Amino acid sequence: MSLLEVKDLQVRVEEREILHGLSLTVNPGEVHAIMGPNGSGKSTLSHVIAGKPGYEVTGGQILFRGEDLLEMEPNERAAKGVFLAFQYPVEIPGVTTWNFLHAALNAQRKARGEDEISSPAFLKKVREVAKSLNIPQDMLKRGVNVGFSGGEKKRNEILQMALFEPAVCILDEMDSGLDIDALRIAADGVNALRSPERAMVVITHYQRLLNYIVPDFVHVMSKGRVVKSGGKELALELEESGYAQFEDAA
């Protein structure tokens, strides 16, 4: 069974159709890159998979391990193992990162019928992960993402990915707002999480990110559809020729 199957997905936002029948199949261990120009529907796809309100699915389905994902609340999807790394992680003043991560992890465990993780055990775990990502301890005591730089926010997303151990990670424009050093640190963090059980969907506008996170498959989106799929060489091809050739194909 595939891990994530998007079948003929049609999505509207306020009467405007953004996705017109998009299909994508992701198996465990695979890394898929989704590329495309601005407005092609890449972020919409990531939002609909995670369950963001405001989108109307008018056709098609999304299956996660054969289960209908669209019937689940965002928190249920998270507990099942779907993780979205946000393009713009939000700031939550007054809620410390520690507290937030502990509450979220326990909520996921509770939803799966697992025991809650105690504070000391959680502390140990989060410290180890933070260290591996070069995240200073004092960042964890601050409000979630409050006063974090762009790079720190993205590292905080990867920290959460490492902590929650999801089955499928959707990385939405992870490279936006990062300089080359920050990008390398973030990509190293993602690569460390690659495993035969875990799949990743890397959404990006630029090929650059794919030099660091090398995909198994590349899909080109244009005007709400996947217009071409191929191996990692497709990304390089795009770098040469741009997206213009696909605008007509769509």
Add this chain to the structure above:
Amino acid sequence: MNVVAKTETGRALGDAFAVARDRLPGKGKIADQRREAFEAYERSGLPHRRIEDWKYTDLRALMREVLPLAPAPDAAALARAAAAVKLRAIDGVRRLVLVDGAFAPDLSDLGSLEKGLGIRPLRDVLDASDGALSAQAFATDISNPMIALNGAMATDGVVIELADGTVLAQPLHIVHVASGTAPASMFTRSLLRLGRDTNVTLVESYLAGEGAKAYQAHDGLVVAIGDNARFDHVRLVEDSVDAFNISSATISLGAHAHLNTFGLTSGGHVSRYQLTVTCAGEGSKVETNGVNLINGTQHADTTLFMDHAVPHCASREIFRAVVDDRAHSVFQGRIIVRPDAQKTDAKMMTRALLLSDDAEADNKPELEIFADDVTCGHGATTGALDESLLFYMRARGLPEKEAQALLIQAFVGEAIESITSDALREVAIATAQRWLEARA
């Protein structure tokens, strides 16, 4: 002259006062003051929306009438009160309990008073004809009808005196318990007279015993803070959801005195808390913070009057309201800076969080500044929980109510953080937590 038609209930209360008058403690001057206060109340009756100060809290519509005085608690009422007090007991405090408007010595800790600390029931003070103390307890503004009524009707309370230089490590805890099974009114009045260089913390709790129904708690607190003294005050209103709580606190500060007061209202059907703070001595400092956590059809009003009478004083107000369902939160904050009060530094910030479309929050800040060399400001915001934050938190696995709870805790956190004592801050957090858990 306008002839004010007396309502049926007005007449009934007038009769009640006539009947009660002879049984109310305090003779001579105090009895005269009570009569004057009652007459002042009678001229206006229950305040209504056409009186500017009561625009958002129309007691004629919300409360309709003032109920007759509660009878003195019997053994069964005291037992119910004891159970309620036990349930909300706070460790490490000296407890003073008022049940149905009467001081309950058996439920109170009166043993081994610290040196410099005096505690007496108000009734004893009045019966002993202690002129100065009695006068101080009743020296409140009778132009405010509900404060006037409280002065007229108060049956008991606690009088606390702190001699100069007395520092109390143990907080005092006044617990107001309604325990009668028939709806009735309780009128209490308490006085804290804090000498120079004193330091004390007072907690006040409002609770209902099992079976207490639609009661009315009317309390008046009078606090005189001496020069260079510090007073910390935490007030927790957890009345039953059909109860009325119409209370006031009148606090004055001497030179270089410091007041830190925090109020949390999560209980009561209709509540109004009128807090009047006067900086009467130079260099005094005031922090006034409050939180309303209300839902259902609750109505909670905090009306603050901050009076900067002298120079070089500072005041800060942080007020947060979380309003769900069809509840209605009111915050009125009036800061007056009198002509002599140069170098006043006064700031007030109120924020309301509406959790439903039918929830209502009214913020009315007013600054009246008559001095020219001052720093004053206020701000007010009203809004809903940020959907983008909620989605982010849900995408990390938190169910909606849990995500909301974390955001609500963060929202009220700034006000709760202002409580100085770690232990009492934890008590306030636990009280807020109970409200959050009840709505989950």
